[in-house]
Every structure is written in structure tokens, then in C-alpha cells.
Amino acid sequence: MxxxxxxxxxxxxxxxxxxxxxxxxxxxxxxxxxxxxxxxxxxxxxxxxxxxxxxxxxxxxxxxxxxxxxxxxxxxxxxxxxxxxNELVRGRLAVGMVTACTVTPLFDALSACRRAHPGVTVDLVEDNSDVLVDRVRAGTLDVALVGLADAPPDDLESLTIVSERIVVAVPPAHPLTELPAVRLSDLAPHPLICLPRGTGIRTVLDRTCASRAVTVDVAMQASAPDAVADLAARGLGVAILSTSMARSYPGLVPLPLEDADVAAVLALVWRPDPSPAVQALKRTMALTPGGVSAIGVSEN
The missing domain is CATH 1.10.10.10 (Winged helix-like DNA-binding domain superfamily/Winged helix DNA-binding domain)
Known part of the structure; x- marks a missing residue:
């Protein structure tokens, strides 16, 4: 038959x-x-x-x-x-990315996916992580690169790229550099410079301070890590960044926070049962030299 x-x-x-x-x-x-x-x-x-x-x-x-x-x-x-x-994927791929995120390998993967699947239209949206996660849940974004506190949401599929602690970053002559170890309570006398609420780094800071019953003064906030670091380098406050972020600024001294144990996580998130376009992007990223592990972590 x-x-x-x-x-x-x-x-x-x-x-x-x-x-x-x-x-x-x-x-x-x-x-x-x-x-x-x-x-x-x-x-x-x-x-x-x-x-x-x-x-x-x-x-x-x-x-x-x-x-x-x-x-x-x-x-x-x-x-x-x-x-x-099989290289005939069609449709629209809506990708979310945290504001001011430096993710060259992700851009390379999007470009490779577009070349392999010319029927796919790629839209890129920047926003704070909490907004991006909500949009993935609502279906207005297919996949998003987000900064989170501790772990990705249980109701979404995810791929954790980086999980690391937050640090303070200060100029070399700052008083905090004289301490043998820096704790959250040591930050109370100093103005802090941080990313805004709704970002992964800020969520980690707020959650950690709440768990330790510590009150800090976030005197300034900026949407880009570069701006946070630049303000701190000019002596306007203590920068709160992730470990890998702080290493990117040679003019600042990164100092671990001894009692800040909530991880700052950078992850790709998407809904269960992803579309063929999302699956194609995931495969492309896996084939990109260095893969997702090479993604920079200047994220919110």
C-alpha cells in the first residue's frame, strides 16, 4: 500500500x-x-x-x-x-535581552541561525530581566537572556550560562580596601551604585540584604554596568557588580562580600515545548565556537 x-x-x-x-x-x-x-x-x-x-x-x-x-x-x-x-524553519523569533548586555556570541548565533534559516525573522528586544521573564511567560517573547537571583523560574525551560556571587568594586584608595574582609554591614556608611530594580544584580543585593537584616543606601542607579563602574571610578559611590563584571574594569578593585551568598545567574529562558525557531537557535548556539559559555556577562 x-x-x-x-x-x-x-x-x-x-x-x-x-x-x-x-x-x-x-x-x-x-x-x-x-x-x-x-x-x-x-x-x-x-x-x-x-x-x-x-x-x-x-x-x-x-x-x-x-x-x-x-x-x-x-x-x-x-x-x-x-x-x-531541516533548514526550512519559518516564522518570527522574538528574542529578549537584558539592557546593555554584551553578548557577542549570542549575536553570532542569531546571525548564523538567520543564515541557515532565511525564512525566520528575528526581532530583538531589550528590557529589565523581570519584564523579559514575564514576556516569555506571556508568549510575546520566544526566548530571553536574563539576569536572575539564585535560579531560573521553575515554570520555564532554561539554560544557566553563569552563576556567580556579587562583589563590591571601588577605586584602589577606598576605605573598604583596608578591611580584611567585607561584609554587607560594612556597606552601610557608603553610598552604593547599582543597577535598577527588576535586574538580576539588584534583586540579588536586595534579597541578600533582607535576609541579613542589613539596610544599605543605593544612592545612584544606572541601567548599564559600564555606567555603574564609571560612576564608582569617579568616587561617587561603591559599585555592586557580579564577579565577572568587576574583572572587566581595571580601574576598580573587586572585593568579595563574605556574607552575600545568593548567586547572580545569567540564563536563557523559554517556554516548554519551544517553537522550531527556538530549537534552531538553541542548536546554532551549541554549534557556535565556545558555545553559550563564551557569552559575556555584562548583564542586568
Whole structure:
């Protein structure tokens, strides 16, 4: 039994005429008739009553028709699914990224995905991490690179790229550099410079201070880590950054916070059952030299 035989059978059943069915499937009437005969021989029953000019289904034909349609639909679904993931992915890929994030490998992956799947339109949106997570949940974003506190949300699929502690970053002559170890309580006399609420680093700071019953003064905030570091380098306050962020600024001294034990996490998040476009992006990132582990972590 072949799919083309089922296709011809359905065409004759729906057209009630061998000639019209042959025109519909673009072969000769004799070709349709021969294939239907072969199908009938294999099934051991006549599918059509040919006693008149109208091709009428027999009882066996009536019983076979819905299954033939289902088989053809299943075959079409198989083809569509393979086309979607075999370099024929189509549609829109909406990607979220934390504001002022430096993620060259992610951009490389988006570019490679677009080249491999020219049918995909890529939209890139920047915002704070909490907004991006909500948009992924709502379905207005397909995937987002976000900064989080401690762990990605349980209701989303995720890939953790970096998990590290927060630090303070100060100029070399700052009084905090004289301490043998810096604790959250040591920050109370100093103005802090941090990313805004809704970002991963700020959430880590707020959650850690709350757990330790410590009150700090966030005197300044900026949406980009570069701005936070620059303000701190000018002596305007103590910068709160992640470990890898702080290493990027040679004019500042990174100091670990002994009692800040909530991790700052950078992760890709997406909804369960991702679209073929999201799956294609994930595969592309895995194939990018260095993969996601190479992504910079200047994130919010």
C-alpha cells in the first residue's frame, strides 16, 4: 500500500469520477484506475461500484475513506515537521535581552541561525530581566537572556550560562580596601551604585540584604554596568557588580562580600515545548565556537 494510492482513492471518492480525479492529481485516468485496482487487490475488496458513470463507494470504500484521509494528513504533518527543523524553519523569533548586555556570541548565533534559516525573522528586544521573564511567560517573547537571583523560574525551560556571587568594586584608595574582609554591614556608611530594580544584580543585593537584616543606601542607579563602574571610578559611590563584571574594569578593585551568598545567574529562558525557531537557535548556539559559555556577562 502506497501513499499515492491512498491519495488517488481519496480523490476519486471526493470527485465521484475517475476522469475528474485524474485531472486533480495530474496523471492519466488509466494511471488512476490502475493504482486503485492495485489497492483493491491488496485490500481484497472493491472500493468503488463501477456499474454507473458515477464512482460510488462500496461499504468497504466507506470504511476505508476516513482512515485514508487520516494517513494522508499524518504524512503531511511528518513532512511539515521535518521541513520546519531541516533548514526550512519559518516564522518570527522574538528574542529578549537584558539592557546593555554584551553578548557577542549570542549575536553570532542569531546571525548564523538567520543564515541557515532565511525564512525566520528575528526581532530583538531589550528590557529589565523581570519584564523579559514575564514576556516569555506571556508568549510575546520566544526566548530571553536574563539576569536572575539564585535560579531560573521553575515554570520555564532554561539554560544557566553563569552563576556567580556579587562583589563590591571601588577605586584602589577606598576605605573598604583596608578591611580584611567585607561584609554587607560594612556597606552601610557608603553610598552604593547599582543597577535598577527588576535586574538580576539588584534583586540579588536586595534579597541578600533582607535576609541579613542589613539596610544599605543605593544612592545612584544606572541601567548599564559600564555606567555603574564609571560612576564608582569617579568616587561617587561603591559599585555592586557580579564577579565577572568587576574583572572587566581595571580601574576598580573587586572585593568579595563574605556574607552575600545568593548567586547572580545569567540564563536563557523559554517556554516548554519551544517553537522550531527556538530549537534552531538553541542548536546554532551549541554549534557556535565556545558555545553559550563564551557569552559575556555584562548583564542586568
Amino acid at each position: 502506497e501513499l499515492r494510492q491512498l491519495e488517488y482513492f481519496v480523490a476519486v471518492a471526493e470527485e465521484a469520477n475517475f476522469t475528474r480525479a485524474a485531472a486533480r492529481v495530474h496523471i492519466s485516468q488509466s494511471g488512476v484506475s490502475a493504482q486503485i485496482r492495485q489497492l483493491e487487490n491488496e485490500l481484497g475488496a472493491a472500493l468503488f461500484d463501477r456499474s454507473s458513470r458515477v464512482a460510488t463507494l462500496t461499504a468497504a470504500g466507506e470504511a476505508a475513506l476516513p482512515h485514508a484521509r487520516a494517513a494522508l494528513a499524518a504524512a503531511h504533518a511528518v513532512r511539515a515537521a521535518v521541513d520546519d527543523v
